[in-house]
Amino acid sequence: MTAVRRPYVTLSCAMSLDGCLDSTAPHRMAMSNAEDFDRVDQLRADHDAILVGASTVRRDNPRLLVRSAERRAARVASGRPSSPAKVTVTATGDLSPEAAFFTAGDGDKFVYCPRGAADALTRAVGDRATVVALGDAVVAMGDALADLARRGIARLMVEGGGRIHTQFLAQRLADELQLVIAPFFVGEVGAPRFVHPARFPWDEAHRARLLDTRRIGDVVLLRYAMSTRALAEADVGG
Numbered sequence: 045m046t047a048v049r050r051p052y053v054t055l056s057c058a059m060s061l062d063g064c065l066d067s068t069a070p071h072r073m074a075m076s077n078a079e080d081f082d083r084v085d086q087l088r089a090d091h092d093a094i095l096v097g098a099s100t101v102r103r104d105n106p107r108l109l110v111r112s113a114e115r116r117a118a119r120v121a122s123g124r125p126s127s128p129a130k131v132t133v134t135a136t137g138d139l140s141p142e143a144a145f146f147t148a149g150d151g152d153k154f155v156y157c158p159r160g161a162a163d164a165l166t167r168a169v170g171d172r173a174t175v176v177a178l179g180d181a182v183v184a185m186g187d188a189l190a191d192l193a194r195r196g197i198a199r200l201m202v203e204g205g206g207r208i209h210t211q212f213l214a215q216r217l218a219d220e221l222q223l224v225i226a227p228f229f230v231g232e233v234g235a236p237r238f239v240h241p242a243r244f245p246w247d248e249a250h251r252a253r254l255l256d257t258r259r260i261g262d263v264v265l266l267r268y269a270m271s272t273r274a275l276a277e278a279d280v281g282g
């Protein structure tokens with residue numbers, strides 16, 4: 045049997061000048077601006093699935109749908125669902141079936157969790173999502189990617205939060221990083237960070253390849269290739 049290639053993985057994130065994804069306040073902090081939100085909407089439309097961590101589902105309650113009617117129509121016209129499939133990962137299984145992740149949109153939804161959490165989670169979410177049991181204490185992201193590939197997901201967009209980004213980067217599972225820098229500081233102890241301490245493959249001696257920079261109103265987009273596959277897609281060589 046030939047192995048299915050893991051999905052092409054795009055990490056997408058907006059952070060403050062001090063590397064935070066959000067503040068500690070109850071409402072979600074808007075890091076970006078309307079023009080950049082529209083760019084992210086196009087990025088969503090260009091992928092087969094969107095993954096966020098369970099903490100982001102609990103805290104932000106995101107719908108994770110393509111907002112533009114034109115983009116949804118274009119996806120449908122090309123034989124795809126109007127929005128990408130949704131994916132989340134949890135170790136505790138602490139997810140409300142009333143979260144917009146489960147209730148918004150009629151596309152596929154997948155929840156990856158360790159084997160011990162799967163039964164209770166399946167009972168909780170019913171037919172609103174497919175619960176996939178992988179691993180004992182935590183889910184290995186590489187295993188989740190392999191499972192998504194077998195389900196036909198060729199391009200995965202990862203929208204955070206920081207604990208998720210850290211694993212994809214440290215485990216060399218990301219192809220591309222699209223990082224937006226907002227022009228302000230959060231400055232709070234305990235604010236969620238873009239990444240947590242880890243051993244990353246990129247350091248002083250192994251630098252990521254900057255593909256592009258773009259000014260979008262008052263924010264800046266940095267695009268990095270994190271794999272040779274991304275370099276090949278961008279056609280810039282190794």
Ligand SMILES: NC(=O)c1ccc[n+]([C@@H]2O[C@H](COP(=O)([O-])OP(=O)(O)OC[C@H]3O[C@@H](n4cnc5c(N)ncnc54)[C@H](OP(=O)(O)O)[C@@H]3O)[C@@H](O)[C@H]2O)c1
Binds near residue numbers: 072099101
């Ligand atoms: N600015 C942006 O672009 C952006 C984007 C997304 C999110 N955010 C912000 O980021 C914050 C959340 O980030 P975060 O780092 O705290 O959390 P996160 O990365 O969204 O989610 C972490 C949670 O995911 C689950 N998880 C992660 N790795 C796992 C693994 N290997 N196996 C099983 N489960 C795993 C665990 O869920 P359980 O606890 O259920 O076990 C863990 O607590 C929020 O404030 C949100 O607003 C900002």
